[in-house]
Every structure is written in structure tokens, then in C-alpha cells.
Amino acid sequence: MxxxxxxxxxxxxxxxxxxxxxxxxxxxVPDNQRAQVKNLFTGHTIHEKTSKKGKYTSISVEMMMxxxxxxxxxxxxxxxxxxxxxx
Numbered sequence: 001m002x003x004x005x006x007x008x009x010x011x012x013x014x015x016x017x018x019x020x021x022x023x024x025x026x027x028x029v030p031d032n033q034r035a036q037v038k039n040l041f042t043g044h045t046i047h048e049k050t051s052k053k054g055k056y057t058s059i060s061v062e063m064m065m066x067x068x069x070x071x072x073x074x075x076x077x078x079x080x081x082x083x084x085x086x087x
Contacts, residue, residue, distance in 0.1 A: 001079050006072060013068035023065045025074060026087040031057050036081045040074055 017023070029037050031050065034057045038046055047060040065071050078084055 001076055006076075009075075010068050010072060013071055017068070019068065020064055020066045022062055023071050024060060024062045025078075027059045027078060028056055028085040028087065029059060029081065030083040031055055033081055033083055034059060037078065037084065040077055 027037055031054060034048065037059050041061045041063070044061050044063050049058045075086060078086060
């Protein structure tokens, strides 16, 4: 992930949230990669919706995050998953 983008994202998180705060993660991932995304959120309620043709799955997870850095850490981990789109 680009360092400038990460810093800009961190600033936006700091301006819009008072930490700790609930944060909603949303991803679209090829169906065969969804287990990798779910592994990022072990122990949390995960909402999944499969696309009409079954090729993609939308995954949403709302969880209490202690800081903007903890949110960024999850996105950095998720960025290694092939085909993942973060919303």
C-alpha cells in the first residue's frame, strides 16, 4: 500500500472517529478467497452475501477498534488477499 495513501487515510480516520470506536469493514472478494478475509476477523460476527452468479462474496464486519492504526493494520493485512476490493 502506498505510504501517502495510508497517511491520508489515517488523517480521515482521525477526523471522523473518536477512538476507540465501532468501525465497519466492507470487502468484496472472489468466492474462493473469502476464508482468508474471514480469518482476519476470528471471533467477530461476519455478514456475507454471495453475488448472483456466485463468483464473489461481499463481507461486512463491524467491530470495536482501539485506534486508527488498528484499522489500517487490518487493511494492510487484507491487501495481500488476491482479488480483494476494500470498500
